[in-house]
Amino acid sequence: MLDLGFVRGNLELVEKKLRDRGADPAALLGDFPRIDRWRRAKITEQETLLARRNRITDEVSALKRTGKDASALIGEVGAIKLELENLQRTVAEAEDSLRGILSLIPNLTREEVPAGRDESANVEVKRWGTIPSFDFPPRPHWELGEKLGILDLERAAKISGARFAVYWGDGARLERALISFMLDQHTREHGYTEVLPPFMVNSKSLFGTGNLPKFGEDLFRCVDPEGFEPGQYRDNDHWLIPTAEVPVTNLYRDETLDEARLPISLTAYTPCFRSEAGSYGKDVRGIIRQHQFQKVELVKFTCPEDSDLEHEKLTRDAEAILETLQLPYRRMLLCTGDTGFSSAKTYDLEVWLPGQSLYREISSCSNFEAFQARRANIRYKSKAGKPAFVHTLNGSGLAVGRTWLAILENCQQADGTVRVPEALVPYMGGQRSIAPRAGV
RNA sequence: GGAGAGGUGGCAGAGCCCGGUUGAAUGCACCUGACUCGAAAUCAGGCAUAGUCGAAAGGCUAUCGGGGGUUCGAAUCCCUCCCUCUCCGCCA
Numbered sequence: 001m002l003d004l005g006f007v008r009g010n011l012e013l014v015e016k017k018l019r020d021r022g023a024d025p026a027a028l029l030g031d032f033p034r035i036d037r038w039r040r041a042k043i044t045e046q047e048t049l050l051a052r053r054n055r056i057t058d059e060v061s062a063l064k065r066t067g068k069d070a071s072a073l074i075g076e077v078g079a080i081k082l083e084l085e086n087l088q089r090t091v092a093e094a095e096d097s098l099r100g101i102l103s104l105i106p107n108l109t110r111e112e113v114p115a116g117r118d119e120s121a122n123v124e125v126k127r128w129g130t131i132p133s134f135d136f137p138p139r140p141h142w143e144l145g146e147k148l149g150i151l152d153l154e155r156a157a158k159i160s161g162a163r164f165a166v167y168w169g170d171g172a173r174l175e176r177a178l179i180s181f182m183l184d185q186h187t188r189e190h191g192y193t194e195v196l197p198p199f200m201v202n203s204k205s206l207f208g209t210g211n212l213p214k215f216g217e218d219l220f221r222c223v224d225p226e227g228f229e230p231g232q233y234r235d236n237d238h239w240l241i242p243t244a245e246v247p248v249t250n251l252y253r254d255e256t257l258d259e260a261r262l263p264i265s266l267t268a269y270t271p272c273f274r275s276e277a278g279s280y281g282k283d284v285r286g287i288i289r290q291h292q293f294q295k296v297e298l299v300k301f302t303c304p305e306d307s308d309l310e311h312e313k314l315t316r317d318a319e320a321i322l323e324t325l326q327l328p329y330r331r332m333l334l335c336t337g338d339t340g341f342s343s344a345k346t347y348d349l350e351v352w353l354p355g356q357s358l359y360r361e362i363s364s365c366s367n368f369e370a371f372q373a374r375r376a377n378i379r380y381k382s383k384a385g386k387p388a389f390v391h392t393l394n395g396s397g398l399a400v401g402r403t404w405l406a407i408l409e410n411c412q413q414a415d416g417t418v419r420v421p422e423a424l425v426p427y428m429g430g431q432r433s434i435a436p437r438a439g440v
Numbered sequence: 441g442g443a444g445a446g447g448u449g450g451c452a453g454a455g456c457c458c459g460g461u462u463g464a465a466u467g468c469a470c471c472u473g474a475c476u477c478g479a480a481a482u483c484a485g486g487c488a489u490a491g492u493c494g495a496a497a498g499g500c501u502a503u504c505g506g507g508g509g510u511u512c513g514a515a516u517c518c519c520u521c522c523c524u525c526u527c528c529g530c531c532a
Binding site for chain 1: 450460461488489491492493499500501502506512513521522
């Protein structure tokens with residue numbers, strides 16, 4: 001959420017930034033300036049009346065204590081009351097509209113973010129690794145997984161539905177190995193503290209990270225059938241998390257952190273649940289796009305001056321995982337139109353998938369600046385200074401399912417086996433290769 | 441799931457029965473100053489957040505878990521939701 005006063009004072013800038021994202025400023029801002037002026041005028045009226053009422057009640061109080069008659073004054077307040085009720089309603093309505101407008105306005109992208117409508121305008125910042133060459137046609141992971149007997153999409157469809165996966169044997173172990181490996185590297189080498197949060201959160205948490213109210217359709221909600229109201233939600237509804245970003249960022253919701261503690265770097269493994277509404281027909285093959293996938297997430301809380309630097313570091317921490325696994329990747333700076341709602345600047349890491357001959361997103365690292373902190377009310381305070389909003393950042397470190405399939409495709413051998421990357425061997429109990437698995 | 445107790449400022453903890461100089465006693469922590477070579481101790485002062493008006497100084501308003509109600513007036517009375525604790529039951 002943007003700051004009300006900031007929007008008031010920088011209307012033209014906000015409009016320009018919305019256009020940069022491909023949004024329609026008129027539709028998003030609506031009557032903002034008029035409602036804002038109206039609200040402040042009404043607050044002034046209301047508070048003048050309240051002040052008058054408070055003075056009169058003080059006098060009533062004084063009279064009563066000395067045993068005198070106060071009925072004339074009490075009558076006077078009666079007249080104020082009705083007017084006050086109307087004003088209170090008017091102010092509340094104006095505040096609701098303003099909050100409604102502000103909660104749907106995306107973050108302002110930074111100057112260095114390239115202008116553009118969609119992913120075709122994203123800018124490649126760097127490339128790492130050598131694209132492997134094969135003396136046989138490399139296969140996509142869904143073929144490899146099936147042949148090896150470690151990936152079972154048919155039975156997943158039977159027990160759960162489309163866009164779910166069952167991992168067997170070494171496939172299940174590889175997923176588990178990746179989770180441990182990533183968490184270990186982030187905690188031991190990159191200075192993160194591991195957290196294991198709940199996989200369900202309440203509505204306020206989703207508002208804090210910017211998923212609600214706008215993106216409720218992308219989420220799974222657990223709610224008793226009686227309470228189900230389409231398009232509406234209640235504070236104490238439970239939702240399956242779409243990413244660990246939500247519970248972890250909200251750990252410090254409504255808290256004021258001591259500046260000396262910053263930056264705080266947390267890493268968390270969680271499953272992630274996404275309804276994938278609106279993605280029908282996209283990525284139907286394999287396990288690129290699932291309703292449930294595993295992810296190791298990186299989250300930082302910093303003071304405003306440090307968030308740029310920490311964004312670079314966090315992105316490097318995610319890249320380090322790919323490098324340790326020897327997976328070729330490139331780093332993209334997302335353009336204005338492709339940058340997420342809450343983000344001011346986002347790097348995507350894309351891993352090379354030889355089975356499909358393309359780069360595919362495996363991590364997304366964003367600086368949200370104070371956008372989430374304002375929504376979630378996360379502040380910091382130095383010894384001398386006043387409390388101010390922190391900057392929040394996060395990135396995948398990495399999407400485990402996509403790392404799993406990237407290993408299958410990049411490390412596949414002519415004989416149909418898959419070589420286990422050196423760094424994972426200890427996590428696979430010394431096993432160096434994944435071979436076809438006997439009968440299911 | 442049943443029964444009970446409770447949620448007050450950074451923390452601890454009064455006030456609630458009996459509504460009115462209580463934005464909130466007191467203690468601790470913290471900041472500034474005095475004393476000291478320095479520190480401790482002691483003394484003096486300061487110490488919430490947000491909104492709004494104002495060029496500023498400063499004023500006003502709101503906030504005692506959230507929301508609503510009663511009242512001239514609510515931390516205090518009523519309703520409701522959330523959360524915490526204790527006991528019982530159930531359970532990985």
